[in-house]
Each structure stands twice: as C-alpha cells, then as structure tokens.
Amino acid sequence: MVSMAISSTGHIVVGSPIGRVFRSVDNGLTWASSDSGLGSAQIRGLAVNVVDHLFLATNAGVYRSTDDGVSWQAVNSGLVNSNVFSIAAQPAGLILVGTGGGGVFLSSNEGANWTAAPTGIPSSAVLSVAIHPVTGTLFAGTSGSGLYRSAFGGAFVPINDGILGSSIRAIMIKSVTDTLLVGTESGIFRSSNSGTNWTTASVGIPTPSATALTVTPNGVIYAGSAGGVYQTTNAGLSWSLSLSLPSLTTVNSIGTSGASLVYAGTRSGFVRSSDAGTSWLTSNTGLIATTVRCLVGGGSSTFFAGLQGGGVQRTTDGGTSWAPSGLVDQDVNALLAWNGNIYAGTNAQGVFKSTNLGLTWVSASNGLTTMAISALAVNGNGELLAGTSGGGIFKSTDGGNLWATSNAGLTTLYVTSLASDNGSTVYAGTLGLLGGGGVFRSTDNGSNWALASNGLASFNITNLAVASPTGIYAGSLGGGIARSTDQGSTWVPLTNGLPGSDITGLFASPGGEIFAGVSLNGIYRSTDQGANWAAVNSGLKNLNTTAIALDSSAVLYTGTNGSGVSRSTSVISFTKVAMRTGWNMVSVPRVPSSYNATSLFPGAEPGSIYGFNGSAYGVASVLQSGPGYWALYRAPATNTIGGTALTSVSVVVTGVTGGPPRWILIGSVTSPTLPTRVTSTPPGRIEPGTLYSFDGLAYQSPVSIDPGVGYWLLLNGDCTVTISQ
Numbered sequence: 001m002v003s004m005a006i007s008s009t010g011h012i013v014v015g016s017p018i019g020r021v022f023r024s025v026d027n028g029l030t031w032a033s034s035d036s037g038l039g040s041a042q043i044r045g046l047a048v049n050v051v052d053h054l055f056l057a058t059n060a061g062v063y064r065s066t067d068d069g070v071s072w073q074a075v076n077s078g079l080v081n082s083n084v085f086s087i088a089a090q091p092a093g094l095i096l097v098g099t100g101g102g103g104v105f106l107s108s109n110e111g112a113n114w115t116a117a118p119t120g121i122p123s124s125a126v127l128s129v130a131i132h133p134v135t136g137t138l139f140a141g142t143s144g145s146g147l148y149r150s151a152f153g154g155a156f157v158p159i160n161d162g163i164l165g166s167s168i169r170a171i172m173i174k175s176v177t178d179t180l181l182v183g184t185e186s187g188i189f190r191s192s193n194s195g196t197n198w199t200t201a202s203v204g205i206p207t208p209s210a211t212a213l214t215v216t217p218n219g220v221i222y223a224g225s226a227g228g229v230y231q232t233t234n235a236g237l238s239w240s241l242s243l244s245l246p247s248l249t250t251v252n253s254i255g256t257s258g259a260s261l262v263y264a265g266t267r268s269g270f271v272r273s274s275d276a277g278t279s280w281l282t283s284n285t286g287l288i289a290t291t292v293r294c295l296v297g298g299g300s301s302t303f304f305a306g307l308q309g310g311g312v313q314r315t316t317d318g319g320t321s322w323a324p325s326g327l328v329d330q331d332v333n334a335l336l337a338w339n340g341n342i343y344a345g346t347n348a349q350g351v352f353k354s355t356n357l358g359l360t361w362v363s364a365s366n367g368l369t370t371m372a373i374s375a376l377a378v379n380g381n382g383e384l385l386a387g388t389s390g391g392g393i394f395k396s397t398d399g400g401n402l403w404a405t406s407n408a409g410l411t412t413l414y415v416t417s418l419a420s421d422n423g424s425t426v427y428a429g430t431l432g433l434l435g436g437g438g439v440f441r442s443t444d445n446g447s448n449w450a451l452a453s454n455g456l457a458s459f460n461i462t463n464l465a466v467a468s469p470t471g472i473y474a475g476s477l478g479g480g481i482a483r484s485t486d487q488g489s490t491w492v493p494l495t496n497g498l499p500g501s502d503i504t505g506l507f508a509s510p511g512g513e514i515f516a517g518v519s520l521n522g523i524y525r526s527t528d529q530g531a532n533w534a535a536v537n538s539g540l541k542n543l544n545t546t547a548i549a550l551d552s553s554a555v556l557y558t559g560t561n562g563s564g565v566s567r568s569t570s571v572i573s574f575t576k577v578a579m580r581t582g583w584n585m586v587s588v589p590r591v592p593s594s595y596n597a598t599s600l601f602p603g604a605e606p607g608s609i610y611g612f613n614g615s616a617y618g619v620a621s622v623l624q625s626g627p628g629y630w631a632l633y634r635a636p637a638t639n640t641i642g643g644t645a646l647t648s649v650s651v652v653v654t655g656v657t658g659g660p661p662r663w664i665l666i667g668s669v670t671s672p673t674l675p676t677r678v679t680s681t682p683p684g685r686i687e688p689g690t691l692y693s694f695d696g697l698a699y700q701s702p703v704s705i706d707p708g709v710g711y712w713l714l715l716n717g718d719c720t721v722t723i724s725q
Contacts, residue, residue, distance in 0.1 A: 004253040004265050005046035005054055012255065013054055013069040014265055014287075015043035017562045019541035021056070022287050023069045028263055028272045031286035032321065037072035038063060040541040046253075047089040053110055057087035057097055064111050075111030086141075090131040096138055098126025104140050104156070120156030121148050128182075130171040137194060139180075141168020147182060149195050162198030163189045165208075172213035172221065179235045181221065183210025188223060190236045201236030207247075212254040212264075220276065222262060224251025229264050231277050242277035249309060267291060267562060268309030282329065288313055288322040292559025295549035296335035298342050302357045303551045305565050306332030312344055314358045319557065319567045325358035336376035336384075343384070343400060345373025351386060353400050364400035370413075377418035379426050379445040387415030393428060395446055409449035411436035419464035419472070425487055427452070429461030429474060437461065439474055441488040452488030458501075467508035468602035471529060475503025481516055483530045497533035498524060505558070507548035511574030511642015512593055515556065517545035523558055527593035540566055574642035575670060577708030579603065579633045585694045585710035587667025588625045590643035595623045601631050601639055608632035614655070614662045626651040626723075628665030628710025641708060645670040648724040657717040661687055666713050666721055673705045673725050680719040690714035 003015040012024045013034065019041055023034035038056075045057035056063040061076035062084055076082060083100035090096075095107045096117070102124050104117040121140055128141035138150040147168045148156040165184030172181045180191040181201060187208045190201035202208065205225060212224035222242065223230045229243035229251055243264065245251070253265040262273040268291070269284040284290075291308035298304055298314075304325070305313050311328035312335070315321060331347035342354040343364065350365030351373055365371065370391025377385045384396040385406070392407035393415055407413065410428070414437070417429035428440045428449065437460055438453030453459060458479025465473045472484045474491065480501040482491040495501070498518055505517030514526045516533065522543035524533040537543060542563035549557050556568040575589050586609075588600060597609045597620055610630045611620040620629055626649045646669045656662045666678065680686045692699040692712040702711065705723060713721065 002252040002265070002267075003043060003046040003057075004255040004263065005048040006255045006257050006263075007048050007052040007054070007068065008050075009052065009068075010257045010261070011068055012257075012263060013046060013048075013065075014253070014270065015046055015056060016290075016564070017042060017044075017267075019043065020563045021069065021072075027257065027261060027274075028270060028283045029285065031270075031284070033286075034069050035072070036070065044085050045087040047087045047095070049089040049093065049095070049110070050091050055087055055089060055095060055111060057084040059083050062087065062097060062111050062114075075107075076114070077112060078114035079105055080116070081105070085125050085127055086129045088129045088131050090136065091133050092136070094131055094136065096129045096131050098129045098140050100125045102126065102142070104129065104138070118150050118153065118155045120150070121145075128168050128171045130173055132173055132194075133175045135194075139171050139173075139195065141171055141182060143167045147171075147195065151194075159191075159195040160198070161196065162191075162200075164200070169209075169211050170213040170223075172215055174215050174219065174221070174235065176219065177235060181213055181223075181236050183213055183223065183225075185209050188213075188236060188239075202239070203237065204232075204239035204241075205230050209250075212251055214254040214256055216256045216259050216262075216276075218259045220259075222254050222256070222264075222277065224254045224264060226250045229254065229262075229277065229280075243271065243273070243280045246309070266309075268307070282310075282324070284310060284313070285323045286321050288564035290564060291561050292546055292565055293331070293333050294335045295547045295557050295559050295565070296337050296342070297549060297551040298337045298357050301552060303549075303557065304335055304337075304342060304358060305559060306335045306344060308332075312342075312358055312361075318551070318553070318555065319565055322565075326354070326360040327352055327358070333372075333374050334376040334387075336378065338378045338384070339382070339399070341399065343376050345376050345386060347372055351376070351400055351403075364396075365403070366401060367396075367403035368394055369405070370394075374416055375418040375429075377420050377426065379420050380423045381445050383445060385418050385420075385426065385446050387418050387428060389414055393418075393446065393449075406446050407449070408447065409442075409451075410440055411451065416462055417464040419466045421466050421468075421472075421487075427464050427466070427472060427488060429464045430459075431461070432459030439464070439488055439491075443487075452484075453491070454489065455491035455493075456482055457493055462503050463506035465506040465508040465514065467512065467514065467529075468599065471508070471599070471602075473506055473508065473514060473530060475506045475516060477502050481506070481530060494526070494530035494533075496531065497526075499535075504544075504546055505548040507550065507556075509550060509556075509572050509574065509642060510554075510576070510640040511572050512599065512640075513572065513642060515548050517548055517558065520544055523548065529594065529599070536568075539569065542566070572642070573645055573670075574640050575707045577639045577641065579631070579637045579639050580696050581633055581636055582696055583694070584631050584633060584696075585628055585665070585712075586631045586639075587628045587708060587710045588623050588641060589668045589670050589707035590641055590646055591625060592641060592643035597621050597623050600641055603633060603635075603637040603639060605632040605634055612663075612665045614653075614664060625649050626667050628667045628712075630665075630710070639708065647671075648722060650720050650722045652720050653715055654718045656685075656715050656719075661714050661716045663712055663714050664721070666711050666723060668705050668707050668709055668711075669723055669725055670707055671725050672707065673723065675702060675705060677724050678705065678711075678713065679722050679724075680715070681722065682719060685715050685717045685719035686721070687714040687716055
C-alpha cells in the first residue's frame with residue numbers, strides 16, 4: 001500500500017499504486033474494496049481532514065469521499081495540472097497538493113476549487129507536501145531539487161541547509177515541539193527552526209532511504225524504510241528497530257490510531273501492531289492489492305491467488321472478498337489444483353500441499369534439491385512435475401511426498417513453465433538468458449526431454465498453454481506468442497494485433513479462446529487459434545497483468561503487478577460433451593470460432609468424423625451447426641466446444657418429395673430441449689416416432705435433445721428441420 005489515511009473513528013483507507021482502494025472499519029483486521037467512482041487512476045497519496053472527509057491524490061487529479069471512503073468523486077476545478085503526486089490536509093480546512101512538473105495547488109473549500117500556490121518551486125515532481133497545523137506554513141518536497149517552504153503566503157524558497165539527498169519522500173511535523181523531520185534517499189533529517197537548518201537524524205537506521213514518517217499523539221515517531229519500521233521517542237535523535245522486513249520490501253506508508261495502534265503498508269500487503277510497535281502481525285484479510293504471481297481454481301467455488309510475499313489467499317465468493325489461507329509470508333510462484341489437493345510452489349521453501357482447500361498446508365518438498373519452484377503440472381499418469389529456477393525439473397509419483405530429478409535431455413535448468421496435453425506429452429518452457437533455452441518436449445510423461453523450439457522467435461519462454469494435442473501455445477520475452485500444431489516440432493509466430501512482444505500470461509479456455517497477458521498492455525483474446533488478437537481490457541484498471549485463470553463458473557480472472565486480482569464480468573461459454581469408446585453421434589451446439597473438425601473434436605480418431613448426405617457417408621473436415629455427425633473415439637473423453645450460444649438451428653433438406661422417406665442426421669442447440677422442439681416447415685414432414693439417439697450399443701428414442709449429441713430423423717418430404725429451445 002503506497003498511501004494511507006486514518007479517520008477520527010479509527011477507520012483506515014489505503015490505496016495501491018494502480019487504482020485499488022480498500023477500507024477497514026475494525027482497526028485493520030479485515031478489508032473490503034472501496035473504489036466506487038474511481039477510474040483507472042494511479043493512486044499516490046491519501047489525506048483526511050477534521051470532518052473525516054478523505055482525499056486521494058492520483059494521476060487523474062484529486063478525488064474526494066464524504067462517506068468514509070465508500071465512494072469517490074473527482075474535485076478538480078481549477079487544478080490545471082492533474083498529475084498529482086502528494087496531498088496534505090490542515091485542521092483548519094486547507095488542502096495542499098503537489099504535482100508533476102513542480103506545481104503546487106491549494107483549496108480552502110474541500111477541493112471544490114483550486115488555486116496555484118506561490119511560485120518558487122522548480123519543474124520537479126513534488127513527492128511530498130505538508131502544512132504546519134498551527135502557523136499554516138507550507139512545505140513541498142521535490143524529486144531531485146530538495147525541500148521548499150512558503151511562509152505567510154510568500155514564495156517558496158529552498159531550505160536544504162544540512163539535508164543530504166535531493167528527493168524528499170516524506171515530511172512530518174511534530175507541532176508540540178515544532179520539530180520537523182524529512183526522509184530522503186540519504187536518510188532522515190531533523191529541524192527545530194521550521195526548516196532553516198537541518199541535522200542528521202538517522203542514528204540506528206542502517207538503511208539510509210526513508211519513505212514514510214508519522215507521529216503518535218504521545219510523541220512517538222515511526223519511520224518506514226527498505227527493510228522495516230523504526231521508532232524514536234526522542235524526536236529522531238536515535239531510532240530502534242520495531243519491525244524487520246526483507247531488505248527488498250519497502251514500507252511505503254505508515255499510520256497510527258491513538259497511542260498503541262500502528263499500521264504499515266507495503267507492496268506485499270499490510271501489517272499492524274496493537275502494542276505501539278512491540279509486535280506486528282500481517283493483516284491482509286480481504287486485502288488483495290499486491291502483486292499476484294499465479295492463480296488457480298480449486299473446484300467448487302474456491303479460487304486461489306499466489307502472492308509476492310503474501311503467501312496464498314483464497315476466495316469463495318467470486319473474488320468479492322479474499323482471506324489468507326494457512327500459507328503466509330511466502331513468495332508463491334506456482335499453484336496447481338489436482339485430485340482434490342492444492343499445491344503451492346514457493347520461491348525459497350519448495351512445495352506446499354493442502355488437502356482441505358487451503359485451510360492448512362504442509363511441506364511437500366522431500367527430495368527437492370532446489371527450493372525455488374517456478375512451475376507445477378500433472379502429467380497423463382497423474383504424476384506431479386515441478387519446474388525450478390536452477391535445478392531443472394523434478395517428478396513425484398506419490399502426490400508430492402517424494403521428488404526426484406527428471407532432467408534427461410534438458411540443456412538448461414531454468415524452467416519457467418510446464419504444460420501437459422493430458423496424454424503422455426509434456427512441455428517445458430525455459431529461459432535462454434544463460435544459453436540453452438526454449439521449449440522442451442517429453443513424450444514419456446516427463447522422464448526424457450528433447451528440444452522442440454524450431455521456429456521460435458525467442459528462447460526465453462514465459463508461459464505455455466495446451467489448447468489441444470494439436471494446439472500448443474508458447475509466450476516469451478521479446479518473441480510474442482507462437483503456436484505449434486505438431487507437438488512442438490515446429491512453431492509459427494502469432495503476432496497480429498498484439499501491441500508488444502513480452503508475454504506475461506497465457507490461458508487456453510475450454511471453449512477454444514486463447515487469452516494472453518501482454519506486458520503493460522493488459523489482456524488480449526484470440527478466437528481464431530491465435531491468428532488475430534484483440535484487447536479485452538474494459539474495466540481492467542491495471543494493465544500490468546501477471547497471470548490468467550478460469551474458475552469453476554467459467555469466469556476469467558487475471559492477476560496484476562500491484563493491484564491484486566480482477567475478474568471478468570462475463571462468463572466464457574462452452575459446452576462439455578462426454579464421449580464413449582467407439583462410435584458417437586455428435587453435433588456442434590454453438591457457433592464456434594472455427595468449424596474445423598479436428599479443432600472441435602480433437603480427441604477423435606483422425607479422419608473418423610463422418611457426415612451423411614441421405615444416401616452415403618463422407619469424411620467431414622469442416623462441420624456445421626445443425627447437422628449431426630459420427631465420430632470414433634479410441635478411449636473415453638470429455639469434449640469441449642466453445643462459442644456463441646444457439647437457441648435455434650435449422651437444416652434445409654431437399655430431394656425427398658416424390659421419393660421414398662429419407663434418414664438424416666440432425667444436431668442440437670446449446671441447452672437441452674425436448675424432442676417436441678424438433679419441427680419441420682412445412683409441418684408434417686417428420687415421420688412420427690423416428691427420432692433416435694445412439695447409446696453405443698443400440699438406438700433409443702431420446703427423452704431430450706442434449707447439447708453436442710447427434711440424432712437420426714426420418715423425413716417424408718422436402719422441408720426445413722428446426723431444433724429450438
């Protein structure tokens with residue numbers, strides 16, 4: 001969280017870098033999304049005034065909330081520079097904002113109108129602002145030009161005597177002692193004369209950069225930096241460590257409520273202390289505005305997100321609310337749902353397994369010699385595969401209890417992605433930064449590997465997706481997306497419509513659509529097997545996407561870098577049809593993106609899909625919605641057909657009138673319907689009692705017309721046969 005404001009009631013509002021606002025009414029124990037009225041603005045600052053009205057600084061101006069952060073309205077009249085970086089509110093009602101380019105603006109009527117503050121600040125972004133609560137003196141901290149002060153309405157003047165560092169990231173005023181503290185890239189500095197002179201105030205803080213400052217009513221000051229939170233009880237003369245964080249985790253915002261409640265926000269989430277900083281607890285229930293590295297549906301209504309530094313969070317209500325699972329404080333790079341279990345691959349502690357939908361987790365890393373897990377998959381034998389960064393691929397034949405290396409044929413040990421065709425073929429995407437990258441293929445469920453990269457524009461593979469045994473997609477850094485129709489032997493680039501070549505996510509939907517995350521450009525969709533792509537970003541606030549997945553209700557989710565999870569408001573439409581071993585009567589119950597027979601029925605025996613013209617069978621390579629077909633399957637399978645729903649479909653039949661009755665094959669519509677909904681125009685051309693289905697052994701009179709199934713029907717004359725819901 002890059003910004004925070006706390007009202008007099010103790011309610012907390014926090015903002016993430018890219019458009020997400022969350023609100024807590026229970027001292028930070030739980031959170032709920034609270035960004036009604038906001039567009040896709042980047043949030044940079046938060047302030048609250050004495051009547052608990054809240055103000056947001058964004059790259060699209062200032063937003064105000066008068067209902068405790070529930071909803072927001074833009075208040076930008078007179079604000080000629082809407083690129084706002086910082087904001088502060090004075091008890092008397094004055095609001096001060098700093099903008100990119102050096103402009104500072106004031107409002108005395110809660111943002112209804114803005115006027116330019118006195119000049120004197122160079123054209124640098126104003127990263128921090130403050131108003132002295134007693135004197136009304138204005139302070140503005142810039143990026144690269146130091147600190148400026150405006151007293152009694154005069155011009156801003158530089159006040160940097162004794163300050164090291166030129167980027168002022170935080171300003172704090174302790175009015176009781178008239179002490180000022182500022183945080184820069186070189187540490188914390190203190191002034192007791194309104195900024196005329198400064199002395200170093202970083203004793204006890206090993207990391208020089210200070211990013212956030214706040215003071216409690218009893219005078220304790222807290223500072224946020226890269227690596228933790230520090231506190232001082234002597235106005236900055238010395239500091240002690242309050243909260244230790246990983247060195248790469250920066251505290252971007254700090255707030256207090258009363259003397260004992262202290263809150264700190266980072267890009268990995270939120271932590272709170274209820275004992276004045278003596279102890280801290282992660283407090284992210286409902287707060288998922290962090291960087292999401294992976295997503296997976298866990299069956300039923302449960303959906304999981306793996307976070308950077310935040311472990312695994314789960315939702316059971318379609319993403320409306322999120323709660324931490326039993327796995328916390330981990331960088332989670334990969335998630336897999338299989339056989340009723342959830343597996344999480346972490347960045348440093350191997351694999352964890354949950355048998356109760358994420359409520360509790362146990363380590364499942366026995367045998368792993370590399371703990372940096374980058375990918376998880378299951379092969380056609382039900383064996384687990386784990387890709388690692390530096391250790392290659394590991395296989396487990398017992399559900400993750402024991403792992404063994406499976407690297408035969410790999411020329412690099414840096415694996416980024418794994419995908420299976422649910423048969424014996426498995427694919428591994430690797431990085432070629434150190435040589436030897438690209439896609440590797442195994443035809444024996446991951447025991448042996450061979451390079452399969454012919455035609456790839458980049459050997460730095462980021463993602464793999466298997467749409468069918470003859471439709472494999474690879475995303476890369478610098479090479480865009482490529483598709484293989486021959487199990488990886490050759491690849492063809494698919495870039496038409498894509499705005500960039502760095503791919504951050506790939507997902508092949510059951511309905512045949514392909515979704516791709518393009519770095520900084522959001523989500524793109526192809527409905528024609530990757531030949532063409534179009535953006536599907538309406539409502540997506542953060543275009544820096546990281547992962548794509550589908551839940552059990554066929555709703556698409558995407559993870560982002562810094563803004564948590566977003567979900568589609570529409571459902572991906574597809575129909576699942578069970579195929580038995582042997583001959584099946586089939587049909588196309590939707591309007592798919594392609595009527596290619598192999599694409600629609602990829603599990604059928606090649607060349608075994610037949611149509612019937614009334615007198616003879618013929619191999620059908622291009623199908624239609626309306627007619628029925630025969631298809632041969634060598635093993636049971638579930639076939640998925642996507643596309644636009646059909647509520648009615650017709651078949652025109654000629655050449656029957658004047659001759660003997662003719663048998664035809666008819667199809668189905670998207671939803672089950674009654675046999676009485678099979679009609680002819682003109683009426684009476686269907687012979688009564690001649691509608692038949694096939695159960696694998698004999699023909700039957702069906703009780704319903706089921707999606708994806710084909711049927712025999714006998715006609716006694718020319719007509720149009722219609723199947724309708």
